[in-house]
Amino acid sequence: MVKKKRGVPDWLNSPIWSSSPPSKPKSQSPSPSPPSSSNGDRLSTSKSSSFNQPILTPPSSIPTPKAEIRDSSSRSSTSDNDITSSVDDFARQADLLQELSRKIVNIGELRRLASLGIPDTAGIRSTVWKLLLAYLPSDKGLWSSELAKKRSQYKHFKEDLLMNPYVSKAACVCTNSWILNVSVASQSEITRKLEDSTYPKNGDQMSEGKGLLARSKLPHGEHPLSLGKTSIWNRFFQDTEIIEQIDRDVKRTHPDMHFFSGNSAFAKANQESLKNILIIYAKLNPGVRYVQGMNEILAPLFYVLKNDPNEDYAVNAEADTFFCFVELLSGFQDNFCQQLDNSIVGIRSTISKLSQLLRKHDEELWRHLEVTTKVNPQFYAFRWITLLLTQEFNFADSLHIWDALLSDPEGPQGTLLRVCCAMLILVRRRLLAGDFTANLKLLQSYPSTNVSHLLYVANRLSSHSTQ
């Protein structure tokens, strides 16, 4: 079973690369004590230091989460090896809470802790993500002023770009959707402001006098059917198309989750928030506008920020999510821009980077995939990369993966490629045995797997890259 081929490093031959579940309990036991000691041993040192934490009393500044932790650690049993992982979680949680309680948060330390995964229970994910995305400054004292500033900025964006309708729905005999009414009403506001400023009103009351109505010249040649690129009307109709597409995509986001879909007022409000964020983003970024898939990246972000146990944060989740979304997307904007597809920063080049990474770590698998079975990485990796793996795993797992992605100090792309590479390596046995159809089927509907294990493997890849 162990292939003695040149180039395959020894650590790859260990049984932990098996994807079948029964071998997992066996594999979990080697993981706390990693086989190769040449590993940076970040994991083992953090574990040894964190094992001290449960013994010592946790910082007295956070008494209440301790009770939560106690209750939840007995309940948190997502993985097979309960005891090890829940103690890990507990320890990591205490570490994170301690880090967050400092006056000035050490972002580097926070990144390191977050890369191992943020436990679900303490409700700190939202704050940690905000810190990792540089939305909140590291100095806690500045948080309230920063937040107030950003929230009022968002409010101004909303007022400028999504004006309130003043034509009531009943009066408008409009066959298009309600969204069109809203933006249509705002558009007429804009044209009215434009017209009023350029020439005086000449609209007489209809009941006075009779005579031919005076014709007047159009300001800037603006009329509703104008096809000019700079015409307000033309841009407005293009905006309408985008708004309709955003509306359709938001309605289709995560249909299985009560948070996002269904008829409850809560779900509808969340959908409204998602729509607002995407519309404002599209209007502020005319270069990228809206591309299908942005809703999938926005969804977990909004979910986490909205479920913040802090009331104030949850209420203002929409504004906070907008800025975090902008920050997150700034690194990935090039993936969504069609013109950049073939360029050095575009999606094709990212996919080829993944291919090279796989080749470096597992030449045999790479050769089998690309050369023998001719599975072009574009067929599966495109969705993995552009949607940041939200579609490959269930919602809870994708949040864990995002913890690791966001904690990368050099931006999420490096970790993303490593995680993708790890995903391929974990199913290598099945891939090597399969042909084109079987492999493509497997990769396009990736089997569910233990996410902590996946992240561990991805971590190992980064430390082995220097070998």
Next chain:
Amino acid sequence: MVLVLAIGDLHVPHRAPDLPAKFKSMLVPGKIQHIICTGNLCIKEVHDYLKSLCPSLHITRGEYDEDSRYPETKTLTIGQFKLGLCHGHQVVPWGDLDSLAMLQRQLDVDILVSGHTHQFKAYKHEAGVVINPGSATGAYSSITYDVNPSFVLMDIDGLRVVVYVYELIDGEVKVDKIDFKKTSTATM
């Protein structure tokens, strides 16, 4: 804000082969919410074309229309305005503003759209406004010389209407606008 296209007197295929190319390039589906057509299309193909621009299509019968099922007059309410539609060959003398005003009072509408004269007109009197979109193809007429192709787009917004007049003069599309308001307690 509702965009209403007022168009008519195309006389396809008898007096004109088709709409001018420049008009056709501007009339794309998705922008207009209603089309009101004064009549004299004359054939079904033109009806289908107008239907493709907007599903809400209202037509009245002109004397050369091949489909005899169109009504003589039609009234509809858009926003705060009541619009009346009639081809205009029934109102004698053709194009006479007082007679049209009579028709308008009869239909009890704020804006009367009628055609037949193939000449654009926008006229206001105590009972309301009369708009004649002219002929969209520039088809010849027995009462008007040198017909310029024209049509009208109305932007109805609350109590205010902005009328955009599109005319094809010497091969170029010229657009003008007319603005008028209605008093909220209109007892016409």
